[in-house]
Amino acid sequence: MCELFALNASSPTAATFSFSGFSARGGDTGDHGDGWGMAFHDGVDCRLFIDAGRACDAPLAEFLRRHPLRARTVMAHVRKATQGAVALANCHPFQREWLGRHWLFCHNGDLGDFRPRLDGPYQPVGSTDSEWAFCWLLQELRRVFGRRTQPPGWADVAPVLADLVAQAAQHGRFNLLMSDGFALYAHASNKLSWLQRQHPFPRAKLVDRQLEIDLAQANAAGDRMVLLATAPLTEGEAWQHFLPGELRVFEQGRCVWQQQPVPLITPADETTKA
Amino acid sequence: MCELFALNASSPTAATFSFSGFSARGGDTGDHGDGWGMAFHDGVDCRLFIDAGRACDAPLAEFLRRHPLRARTVMAHVRKATQGAVALANCHPFQREWLGRHWLFCHNGDLGDFRPRLDGPYQPVGSTDSEWAFCWLLQELRRVFGRRTQPPGWADVAPVLADLVAQAAQHGRFNLLMSDGFALYAHASNKLSWLQRQHPFPRAKLVDRQLEIDLAQANAAGDRMVLLATAPLTEGEAWQHFLPGELRVFEQGRCVWQQQPVPLITPADETTKA
Numbered sequence: 242m243c244e245l246f247a248l249n250a251s252s253p254t255a256a257t258f259s260f261s262g263f264s265a266r267g268g269d270t271g272d273h274g275d276g277w278g279m280a281f282h283d284g285v286d287c288r289l290f291i292d293a294g295r296a297c298d299a300p301l302a303e304f305l306r307r308h309p310l311r312a313r314t315v316m317a318h319v320r321k322a323t324q325g326a327v328a329l330a331n332c333h334p335f336q337r338e339w340l341g342r343h344w345l346f347c348h349n350g351d352l353g354d355f356r357p358r359l360d361g362p363y364q365p366v367g368s369t370d371s372e373w374a375f376c377w378l379l380q381e382l383r384r385v386f387g388r389r390t391q392p393p394g395w396a397d398v399a400p401v402l403a404d405l406v407a408q409a410a411q412h413g414r415f416n417l418l419m420s421d422g423f424a425l426y427a428h429a430s431n432k433l434s435w436l437q438r439q440h441p442f443p444r445a446k447l448v449d450r451q452l453e454i455d456l457a458q459a460n461a462a463g464d465r466m467v468l469l470a471t472a473p474l475t476e477g478e479a480w481q482h483f484l485p486g487e488l489r490v491f492e493q494g495r496c497v498w499q500q501q502p503v504p505l506i507t508p509a510d511e512t513t514k515a
Numbered sequence: 516m517c518e519l520f521a522l523n524a525s526s527p528t529a530a531t532f533s534f535s536g537f538s539a540r541g542g543d544t545g546d547h548g549d550g551w552g553m554a555f556h557d558g559v560d561c562r563l564f565i566d567a568g569r570a571c572d573a574p575l576a577e578f579l580r581r582h583p584l585r586a587r588t589v590m591a592h593v594r595k596a597t598q599g600a601v602a603l604a605n606c607h608p609f610q611r612e613w614l615g616r617h618w619l620f621c622h623n624g625d626l627g628d629f630r631p632r633l634d635g636p637y638q639p640v641g642s643t644d645s646e647w648a649f650c651w652l653l654q655e656l657r658r659v660f661g662r663r664t665q666p667p668g669w670a671d672v673a674p675v676l677a678d679l680v681a682q683a684a685q686h687g688r689f690n691l692l693m694s695d696g697f698a699l700y701a702h703a704s705n706k707l708s709w710l711q712r713q714h715p716f717p718r719a720k721l722v723d724r725q726l727e728i729d730l731a732q733a734n735a736a737g738d739r740m741v742l743l744a745t746a747p748l749t750e751g752e753a754w755q756h757f758l759p760g761e762l763r764v765f766e767q768g769r770c771v772w773q774q775q776p777v778p779l780i781t782p783a784d785e786t787t788k789a
Contacts, residue, residue, distance in 0.1 A: 285640045286603035291562055304578050329560035337612060341638035362636035362657075364615035366559045383636075 243349040246317040249425040250466035251494035255309030262447035262474045267296025267319035270449040275322040276332040281312035282422045287343040291332040318347040330367035340392040342421045346375040350414030395424035399498045403488045425491040429483030436480045439465040445475045465494035517623040520591040523699040524740035525768035529583030536721035536748045541570025541593035544723040549596040550606040555586035556696045561617040565606040588694045592621040604641035614666040616695045620649040624688030669698035673772045677762045699765040703757030710754045713739040719749045739768035
């Protein structure tokens with residue numbers, strides 16, 4: 242299995258504090274030591290760092306903990322290899338271009354035998370079920386929005402993506418993060434948490450490292466951001482858990498769209514039958 | 516204008532020494548201080564670092580000078596913005612996927628009004644003529660090799676690419692590097708040099724920095740590599756200049772394919788006419 246992290250903010254924001262805690266899970270407080278990746282995504286600007294070592298002590302991870310790169314969306318992944326060898330080609334996030342925007346994708350879980358036909362322009366470079374699923378998602382989005390010459394916004398993408406993700410999630414656990422640099426899409430099958438941060442900012446204490454900061458010092462009063470992680474990164478903050486099957490879209494540091502799975506049997510039906 | 520650097524080797528090789536000299540051209544010995552990039556490409560493994568600052572003193576460039584990442588193909592670029600703003604989205608190398616391989620592309624020069632129609636799956640994310648040309652090259656390669664399900668090798672790609680590059684080069688200067696992780700393609704319009712290194716390895720002294728190493732200490736007797744740069748990086752080694760319009764392919768540290776432009780008027784014709 243793997244772990245996911247993301248930040249989505251109203252202004253370009255550093256994630257050094259969060260990544261200090263999260264990267265410990267890559268071989269120290271967690272056994273996800275088979276590679277890691279971190280991406281900074283802000284509109285059309287996209288920089289992706291991947292490494293086949295352990296995030297807890299890789300020199301490149303140390304560089305990213307010490308140098309505050311800023312973006313409106315930051316995404317990170319620590320990997321425990323289940324499908325696909327330990328190799329750079331299998332490190333998340335994966336990246337592809339669609340309609341002049343880079344798309345990034347991270348996955349935690351497993352998709353069993355899910356190998357849909359890839360007859361579009363995207364093919365996996367590595368050997369993970371995750372990258373295969375990413376290629377399929379973009380292929381199907383292209384199919385739906387085929388006539389567009391401009392990239393669709395999240396309001397158009399979200400319901401289509403929710404439907405596609407639900408199809409894939411029938412085959413296994415599909416906890417995922419996906420970004421086009423403008424919106425952050427997140428889906429949980431079984432494990433993903435999120436946290437809204439805004440004025441008044443509290444003090445925050447990491448779960449994975451002896452590190453604590455005053456967020457009011459680190460942020461301006463008007464800043465607003467959302468953090469996502471497989472498991473909460475800080476103590477004493479109001480992390481919320483995704484429901485199984487839930488998809489949320491974040492933009493400018495807030496949740497702008499949400500779809501919860503529709504129960505096939507409602508509680509009322511249950512009562513009637515009983 | 517910009518400057519290009521590449522290394523292609525028979526085994527995964529570090530480029531810290533060469534990059535120490537080359538990166539000085541990004542704002543110190545050269546005025547190419549509008550962003551830079553460096554990529555390590557080895558089969559399906561591909562890691563790309565880009566930065567909108569100056570390669571001569573950016574912290575990330577210092578990290579790459581100090582930490583010897585290894586790959587069979589290494590590529591770097593320092594940018595002086597001519598078309599497109601100073602922005603991460605406009606930093607080379609550019610990256611796209613085709614048939615399950617990442618492709619990387621760097622350009623030095625300008626392509627004037629060359630804006631061929633892009634009706635395939637690749638669209639530029641930034642605003643440079645370079646990325647536009649790269650999208651067009653891959654679009655046309657896809658068109659030619661459309662029925663393939665496996666990526667074509669360099670022997671198939673090279674003549675097709677040579678023809679495409681010649682078309683684009685009619686519009687301006689098209690000095691370029693392109694890699695699929697297995698072969699390195701290089702074309703010069705007006706300025707590109709290359710150097711073969713193999714046993715017996717000499718001492719090498721950088722042009723741009725007071726730095727000298729004994730290559731026999733840094734390499735094993737069986738190692739073989741080629742270096743490419745807009746202008747020679749070392750003193751006292753036998754750098755060769757590309758002819759205008761020449762395309763070469765490098766694989767496993769040697770030149771495996773070469774196409775020189777066919778003169779429309781041969782010297783004999785000239786004599787006859789005179």
